[in-house]
Amino acid sequence: MAAPGSGQAGMMAEMMLDHTHDPAAHCWVPGADAHPDFPVQNLPLGVYSIGGGSPRIGVAIGDMVLDAQGLPDLPGDVQDALRQPTLNRLFALPPAERTRLRHALFAYLTGEPAKHAPLHAVADCTLHLPFTVGDYTDFYVGIHHATNIGALFRPDNPLLPNYRHVPIGYHGRASSVRVSGTPVVRPNGQTKAPDAAAPGFGPCRRLDYELELGVWIAGDxxxxxxxxxxxxxxxxxxxxxxxxxxxxxxxxxxxxxLGPFLAKNFCTSVSPWVVTAEALAPFRTAPRLRSATDPKLLPYLANEADAAFGALSLQTEVALQSAAMRAANLPPVVLSRGDSADAMYWTLAQLVTHHASNGCDLRAGDLLGTGTLSGPARESFGSLMELSEGGKRPVPLPGGEERTFLEDGDTLTITVRAEREGARTIGLGTCTGTIAPAR
Amino acid sequence: MAAPGSGQAGMMAEMMLDHTHDPAAHCWVPGADAHPDFPVQNLPLGVYSIGGGSPRIGVAIGDMVLDAQGLPDLPGDVQDALRQPTLNRLFALPPAERTRLRHALFAYLTGEPAKHAPLHAVADCTLHLPFTVGDYTDFYVGIHHATNIGALFRPDNPLLPNYRHVPIGYHGRASSVRVSGTPVVRPNGQTKAPDAAAPGFGPCRRLDYELELGVWIAGDxxxxxxxxxxxxxxxxxxxxxxxxxxxxxxxxxxxxxLGPFLAKNFCTSVSPWVVTAEALAPFRTAPRLRSATDPKLLPYLANEADAAFGALSLQTEVALQSAAMRAANLPPVVLSRGDSADAMYWTLAQLVTHHASNGCDLRAGDLLGTGTLSGPARESFGSLMELSEGGKRPVPLPGGEERTFLEDGDTLTITVRAEREGARTIGLGTCTGTIAPAR
Incomplete structure (x- = not known):
């Protein structure tokens, strides 16, 4: 088992790893050991149902879902939490309880094969939003994205003076968060072309995606x-x-x-599986984007551990398949690939600490978005706005089409994996949605 | 019973009034007929508890709270909703069900005096947040406020070109909404004086209030x-x-x-009683602030009824009592008085329609803030930022003190009443909070 980094950072990170991160661990569920996303080292939690049944908590293992009720060797409060229809109560428990659950799941899935394990093929399951979302906050940690977008909205002033001092964020809409796969209805709205005398109301003509990571808050x-x-x-x-x-x-x-409002609250899609902080421990690394010439961090946003391995290195991929491509059996085309550590100026810990620095109460089941994760080069940009340079440079698609923004019938899929030499690759899974026409 | 306005608008408004608005109606609860806020024409709903008991739904009548369980002549779904610990389920029912509840309450309280009515002195009750808040959205309908604040932040460009076309709003934080009376802890945060080289972190030094109306959303x-x-x-x-x-x-x-974030989400206070749309019907009036030279409304934001009586005329008052004033037995001093119809450029219906115009789902228990309600003159400004002209012109207090912004120990109280000739005055009650020192 390898530890990330070296020296003190490496030693500190190694303390977060245990036998559940062992790349050689073997799971008896058929196909799990070879699964690209959900081997036994991952053990993400989610909410599923079968047929018209009630939502239940499950664990992704390979291409199966393990029902989480009735696992042995768990304390009563964890058992109770696993009987709920969402993960809110489980993630309101102290973190040690979820570590205990991880260890119990790992022991169960790597031990003697269970004869009557409550396993279901994920293909037979409906996956649900894993939490009742309390509040949703969206940050703006992608410094290349902030610079790219800023240049389009404010050519003279792309990256504002506060950016490197304060993690910029704003409140999003919790009601319209939906699980991956939910169709995205093109919104209507007020728009005004720069040369128009007055605004009009009608279907959005510059519909875009934003590649982000979501953080599910635990505790209160x-x-x-x-x-x-x-x-x-x-x-x-x-x-x-x-x-x-x-x-x-x-x-x-x-x-x-006052910031974005109806431009952002008609739908926010999230992947169904919650990949825990414990599972992601091997992929923590030192922040890369804060340079020696940057402003010194205010003390409340800095500590040694965060400077040593507060960042996460996750590999992202965005792919698009248009209706015409689907009809012609053309596979999705990759629009961009990147690494979150090359995009994020602020760490997740800095976001949490900043958010609560004024006393704001964060609750289990709150959702934080990182903001769009664009790398430094065009190949890793996280939105069409950036890829098409504000609509001026269309992106060619297979079959002769091109895109400046999303069209009806387009399916946009974001895939995130955690890969590092010496660690077992795990996946966050995919977040996908197809654009439905405006109503 | 008088109808507001005249002509077609008056006729349309009159249709919204019924016997429950009769100013001559008599209620047998002692003191209710003379109560400035909660006579039988009001019947606001809230959530209360006594001692360490469970929260229950109640109705304010005079200085008493009537428990809402066990009222006669109500259908099962209303009875069920009234047994909940919040108003969310009741306000998810169709509006006709709440009208039926209003009629049943009115009949009960104006009929034969009940011998064993479940009445409690409000002084014996703890009042709670009436809803589990889903999402909280804050608008910016106060055109004088927008102009005043805009002039401080952007002297060259106070009222932006979009203001008269699109109801500006942004998402607030639902978790930190608290019932009136909850102490307001002075937040810490990053600030940077214009002449400082870098920001610092510490207690806020420009803490302010904003006088607003809140709208509790019904239905989904x-x-x-x-x-x-x-x-x-x-x-x-x-x-x-x-x-x-x-x-x-x-x-x-x-x-x-991206707009305000930690500057606004450390606490939002709301008064405990939900004064229903039915109770407020007599106080609807024609919007006053959209002039003939203003841009024509886009069709989705306009209809005849809204133009005729889409506005609300409510009388507002803001008062402050410092710790020194309290110690010297000096009463609170009134900082401003105003009328919501002189402050609001957009109607409540326009806010709801605009919010959902892109398909955003609004749920029962969502909260909308109007934004700060400042009238045209200094005497009716709704924040210290405006009254003190950004801190340049201190506001004198009795006892020799003065304020540019709020200090620890200050108690700020907003009172709202609905008064109109020919109608029984009703009150929304008060929203109060005392500033506690930063932690």
Whole structure:
């Protein structure tokens, strides 16, 4: 079992790893050991149902879902939490309880094969939103994205003076968060072309995606009680893939002076599986994007551990398949590939700590989006707005089509994996959605 | 019983009034007929508890709370909803069910005096947040406020070109909404004085209040399904008084480019009683602030009824009592008085319709803030930021003190009443909070 990094950082990171991260571990569920996303080292949690049944908590293992009720060797509060229809109660428990659950799952799935294990093929399951979302906050940690978008909206002033001091974020809409696969209805809205005398109302013509990671918050802090950065990782329950669908033309007209509103709240898609902070421990690394010439961090946002391995290195891929491509049996085309550590200026712990620094109460089941993760080069940009340079440079698709923004029938899929030499690759899974026509 | 307005508008408004608005109606609860806020024409709903008991739904009548369980002549779904610990289920029912409840309450309280009515002195009750808040959205309908604040942040460009076309709003934080009376802990945060080389972190030094109305949403619309303006009032469950506590120094540094975040989410206070749309019907009036030279409304935001009586005329008052004033037995001093119809450029129906115009799903228990309600003159400004002209002109207090922004120990109280000749005055009650020192 390898530890990330070297020296003190490596030693500190190694302390977060245990036998459940062993790349050689063997699971008796057929196909799990070879699965690209969900081997026994991952053990993500989610909510599933079969037929018209009630939602239940499950664990992804290979191409199967293991029902989480009735596992042996778990304390009563964990058992109770696993009988709920969402993960909120489980992630309100102390983090040690979820570590215990991970160890129990690992022991069960790597021990003597169970004869009557409650396993279902994921193909037979409906996957649900894993939490009742309390509040949804979207950040803006992608410094290349902030620079690219800023240049389009404010050519003279792309990256604002506060960017490297304060993790910029804003509140999103919790009601319209949906699980991956939910059709995305093209929104109507007010838009105004720069040369138009007045705005009009109608279907969005600059519909875009945004590649993001989502963080599901664990635990609770009382209103008025901040979360020191040393405790911030205890509040990170797990991660998902997030697509912050965006109506660029609505956004351009409405966003001054209070920020995006209807441009962003018609649907936010998340992948169904919650990949826990424990499972992601091997992929923590030192932040790469804060340079020596950058402003010194204010003390509340800095500690040694965060500087040593507060970042996450996850491999992202965005693919698009149009209706015409689907009809012609053309596979999805990859629009971009990147690494989250090359995109994120701020760490997840800094987001949690900053969010609660004024006493704001974060609750189990709250969702944080990182903001769009664009790498430094065009090949790793996380939105069509950036890839098409604000609509000026169409992106060619197989079959002769091209895109500046999304069209009806387009299916957009984001896939995120965690890969590192010496560690077993695990996946966050996919977040996908198909554009339905405006109503 | 008088009808507001005259001509067609008056006739349309009169149709909304019934015997429950009769100013001559008599209630047998002692003191109710003379109560300034809660006579039998009001019948606001809330959630209370006594001692350490469970929260229950109640109705304010005079200085008493009537427990809402066990009322006669109500259908089963209303009875069920009244047994819940919050109002969410009741306000998810069709509006006709709440009208039926209003009629049943009115009949009970104006009929034969009940011998064993479940009445409690409000002084013996703890009042709770009436809903589990789903999402909280804050608008910006106060055109004088937008102009005043815009002039401080952007002297060259106070009211942005979109203001008269699109109801500006942004998402707030639901987790930190608290019932009136909850202490407001002064937030810490990043701030940067204009002449400072770098930001610092510490207690907010420009803590402010914002006088707002809150709208509790009733009913639900599916994601993707807009709410036509003709149906928007069916989605307005009731109103409350709202104080959007604001950290102006944190806001100035963080708000570009995505809007206010930590400057606003450390606490939002709401009054405990939900004054229903039915109770407020006599106080609807024609919008006053859209002039003939203003841009024509886009069709989705306009209809005859809204133009005729889409506005609400409510009288507002803001009062402050410092710790020193309290110690010297000096009463609170009134900082401003105003009329909501002189402050609101957009109607509540326009806010609901605009919010859902892109398909965003609004759910029973969602909260909308109007944004700060400032009248045209200084005497009716709704925040210290405006009263003190950004801190340049201190407001004198009795006892020799003065204020540019709120200090620890200050108690800020907003009171809202609905008064009109020919109608019985009703009150929304008060929204109050005392500033506690930063932690």
């Amino acid at each position: 802090n009382e209103l008025g009680q901040p979360v020191p950065i040393a405790q911030a990782w205890d509040r990170i329950g797990g991660l998902c893939v997030l697509n912050d669908w965006s109506a660029r033309d609505i956004q351009a007209w409405e966003y001054q002076p | 619309n599916e994601l993707g399904q807009p709410v036509p303006i003709a149906q928007a009032w069916d989605r307005i469950g009731g109103l409350c008084v709202l104080n959007d506590w604001s950290a102006r120094d944190i806001q100035a540094w963080e708000y570009q480019p």
